[in-house]
Amino acid sequence: xxxRLVADWLTKAGERGGLDxxxxxxxxxxxxxxxxxxxxxxxxxxxxTAITRNRELHAYQIKSGDIGLKEFEQIQPQVINLVEAxxxxxxxxxxxxHRPFLVTSGNFSEPVETTVQGLNDSWKRRGHxxxxxxxxxxxxxxxxxxxxxxxxVEPPEVRSFLTLYLTxxxxxxxxxxxxxxxxxxxxxxxxxxxxxxxxxxxxxxxASYLLEAFxxxxxxxxxxxxxxxxxxxxAWAAEIYxxxxxxxxxxxxxxxxxxxxxxERLSDETLGPDGLRPREPEFDDYTRMRNTxxxxxxxxxxxxxxxxxxxxxxxxIAFPLISRLARDGRFYFWGxxxxxxxxxxxxxxxxxxxxxxxxxxxLQIINALTKQNQxxxxxxxxxxxxxxxxxxxxxxxxxxxxxxxxxxxxxVSWSLESLVQLLAIRMRRQALKARWWNITQVEMASFKPTRxxxxxxxxxxxxxxxxxxxxxxxxxxELTAAAKSNDISVLPRILQDDPDFALMFILAYPHxxxxxxxxxxxxxxG
Amino acid sequence: MTEIRNEAMxxxxxxxxxxxxxxxxxxxxxxxxxxxxDEQGSVQPINYxxxxxxVQLKTKEARGLSPTEFIELARAPGxxxxxxxxxxxYEMLEExxxxxxxxVNGPLTCDLFLDLLEKIQFDFDDDGNPIWPxxxxxxxxxxxxxxxxxxxxxxxxxxxxxxxxVDQQRDKFYEREACRRLVD
Numbered sequence: 070x071x072x073r074l075v076a077d078w079l080t081k082a083g084e085r086g087g088l089d090x091x092x093x094x095x096x097x098x099x100x101x102x103x104x105x106x107x108x109x110x111x112x113x114x115x116x117x118t119a120i121t122r123n124r125e126l127h128a129y130q131i132k133s134g135d136i137g138l139k140e141f142e143q144i145q146p147q148v149i150n151l152v153e154a155x156x157x158x159x160x161x162x163x164x165x166x167h168r169p170f171l172v173t174s175g176n177f178s179e180p181v182e183t184t185v186q187g188l189n190d191s192w193k194r195r196g197h198x199x200x201x202x203x204x205x206x207x208x209x210x211x212x213x214x215x216x217x218x219x220x221x222v223e224p225p226e227v228r229s230f231l232t233l234y235l236t237x238x239x240x241x242x243x244x245x246x247x248x249x250x251x252x253x254x255x256x257x258x259x260x261x262x263x264x265x266x267x268x269x270x271x272x273x274x275x276a277s278y279l280l281e282a283f284x285x286x287x288x289x290x291x292x293x294x295x296x297x298x299x300x301x302x303x304a305w306a307a308e309i310y311x312x313x314x315x316x317x318x319x320x321x322x323x324x325x326x327x328x329x330x331x332x333e334r335l336s337d338e339t340l341g342p343d344g345l346r347p348r349e350p351e352f353d354d355y356t357r358m359r360n361t362x363x364x365x366x367x368x369x370x371x372x373x374x375x376x377x378x379x380x381x382x383x384x385x386i387a388f389p390l391i392s393r394l395a396r397d398g399r400f401y402f403w404g405x406x407x408x409x410x411x412x413x414x415x416x417x418x419x420x421x422x423x424x425x426x427x428x429x430x431x432l433q434i435i436n437a438l439t440k441q442n443q444x445x446x447x448x449x450x451x452x453x454x455x456x457x458x459x460x461x462x463x464x465x466x467x468x469x470x471x472x473x474x475x476x477x478x479x480x481v482s483w484s485l486e487s488l489v490q491l492l493a494i495r496m497r498r499q500a501l502k503a504r505w506w507n508i509t510q511v512e513m514a515s516f517k518p519t520r521x522x523x524x525x526x527x528x529x530x531x532x533x534x535x536x537x538x539x540x541x542x543x544x545x546x547e548l549t550a551a552a553k554s555n556d557i558s559v560l561p562r563i564l565q566d567d568p569d570f571a572l573m574f575i576l577a578y579p580h581x582x583x584x585x586x587x588x589x590x591x592x593x594x595g
Numbered sequence: 596m597t598e599i600r601n602e603a604m605x606x607x608x609x610x611x612x613x614x615x616x617x618x619x620x621x622x623x624x625x626x627x628x629x630x631x632x633d634e635q636g637s638v639q640p641i642n643y644x645x646x647x648x649x650v651q652l653k654t655k656e657a658r659g660l661s662p663t664e665f666i667e668l669a670r671a672p673g674x675x676x677x678x679x680x681x682x683x684x685y686e687m688l689e690e691x692x693x694x695x696x697x698x699v700n701g702p703l704t705c706d707l708f709l710d711l712l713e714k715i716q717f718d719f720d721d722d723g724n725p726i727w728p729x730x731x732x733x734x735x736x737x738x739x740x741x742x743x744x745x746x747x748x749x750x751x752x753x754x755x756x757x758x759x760x761v762d763q764q765r766d767k768f769y770e771r772e773a774c775r776r777l778v779d
Binding site: 480509518519529530535542543544546580 | 605606608609615616617618619620621623624625626627628629630631632634636638771772774775776777778779
């Protein structure tokens with residue numbers, strides 16, 4: 070089953086966010102150090118550059134599918150660059166020789182092999198290393214070896230794995246099921262450190278298999294969420310088993326890069342022509358929901374680039390688009406899982422001097438929460454653990470079949486405390502004062518896992534859910550003091566040390582957008 | 596069939612007492628412990644208790660249940676669960692009222708009824724009308740109360756004290772509501 074599944078995946082795997090990530094995991098397992106992995110106009114034909122255990126420099130161009138003469142001719146300029154252009158990297162001396170590899174998930178035709186032989190003779194004469202071709206069939210044993218004995222074997226686990234693998238790849242990522250698979254792969258007991266490190270690498274490889282359908286269908290958001298869930302589980306295992314950085318960080322960084330690439334693809338698609346135009350008839354609220362998610366991807370990607378000191382050209386269209394959508398009311402707070410999306414948009418507006426407008430957006434959310442989630446409400450907004458699609462389905466179901474609910478619900482809000490504190494930090498005293506009576510009608514809920522690292526898990530077995538009441542009366546001085554203090558030591562290490570990952574993490578894990586994490590991010594992106 | 600069974604079971608839980616459907620609840624999402632803050636500002640842990648309702652079913656060779664039997668069988672644990680929930684609710688109420696001193700004893704007379712209204716806290720709507728609390732009585736006491744209450748209302752003394760209590764409660768309510776402020 071395993072071999073057939075990997076072979077099937079190889080026939081479908083795309084070169085970006087699929088084969089490239091998995092291939093990097095194989096290189097890491099072989100003891101290589103990845104210098105660079107990614108696709109950009111400045112790559113000079115090299116998708117991956119690595120140093121092997123024997124200190125050899127290797128450069129790889131990754132392709133998918135079969136490569137015949139026609140396909141080879143199309144990629145020939147990239148191949149020439151791959152072989153002839155030097156590797157440009159701070160840790161590589163200029164003029165260092167490298168071995169070039171052309172890798173594909175499919176096969177090379179005989180005429181291509183003959184052409185490459187001819188080219189290699191010419192390259193050798195000119196002092197370049199010859200090009201090596203690597204086919205999908207040659208990769209298969211490496212993939213099999215890396216995942217090794219970690220494949221699910223018990224029938225229920227096999228069934229869950231196959232269900233995840235055979236998904237359509239259009240908005241149907243089962244976050245909970247996907248995380249449950251990763252938890253089985255990374256249990257929190259009884260593993261030795263070397264086995265944990267191997268399993269962390271295998272998690273990245275399995276994620277490549279399971280997220281391929283989403284890559285193929287262009288569902289970048291699901292792909293992004295899947296990669297972030299994988300990276301979070303990798304970081305969790307590293308923290309629980311106290312692994313040294315060299316045992317896990319390379320695998321984690323590959324997964325993190327795959328997530329960032331998916332976010333970038335979604336951002337690019339959103340900013341492209343007709344990026345937000347519905348492809349088929351749909352409810353306007355659904356369109357607004359998609360606008361919100363897509364805009365939050367645009368905002369977070371640009372916020373991260375900006376923090377890195379980069380100013381991508383797309384920034385010139387990104388901000389006007391988000392500003393226009395916000396002004397036209399084209400965003401939708403479908404439930405509390407929308408909070409991180411709105412926060413990313415809010416921080417983007419602030420970065421462009423639209424502070425007041427951004428704050429008004431937050432106040433609108435407070436208005437919605439104090440109206441719908443006040444303690445006597447019978448129709449509260451859904452909690453942050455409910456996905457946007459499920460929230461929307463439930464809204465439609467209520468319209469279609471307004472069946473009265475048995476018993477009454479006890480509404481709480483998981484977002485109100487964060488929102489109030491963000492506005493207190495910004496000294497919006499009058500706005501909060503005007504709403505305080507309504508705010509005191511809402512019970513504020515939060516969750517504290519017993520182990521800090523468990524924040525990284527999708528579902529946490531051990532911990533305390535807490536409901537607290539807003540102050541009656543509330544002293545402004547005490548509120549601002551509480552808002553301005555933040556004990557980030559309760560966050561997992563990776564969320565303290567890697568703000569960009571933390572930003573991506575709350576987008577994919579809206580139910581982990583605690584006040585502490587939101588304020589930590591606000592300090593960096595706000 | 597599972598859906599039908601579950602529907603019947605939950606219907607049965609709520610059929611035990613109308614009070615059950617008035618109690619607001621939400622499932623705990625994660626973790627195993629939880630706490631809440633009461634109106635006095637104290638954090639109270641929630642002590643979860645497992646409720647088990649054993650159900651026996653004698654099956655016959657090559658014979659299933661009729662639809663009525665199937666529904667009845669599904670209702671049995673629901674009724675058991677609802678009854679147990681009510682029992683524990685009263686237990687908890689008794690504990691809480693003992694703790695807060697909100698206890699009145701004896702048969703329900705008009706004075707006792709007014710004493711009761713004096714001791715508990717209730718809210719008012721936007722027009723200042725009281726949102727009357729629920730009164731839980733057994734069926735005999737309920738029948739008696741339904742007969743007595745209109746008679747009590749005719750008594751000027753009862754009316755006078757009731758009005759006084761409502762006015763006092765309204766003042767307390769406005770005092771409480773006035774605290775819902777952001778202050779210096």
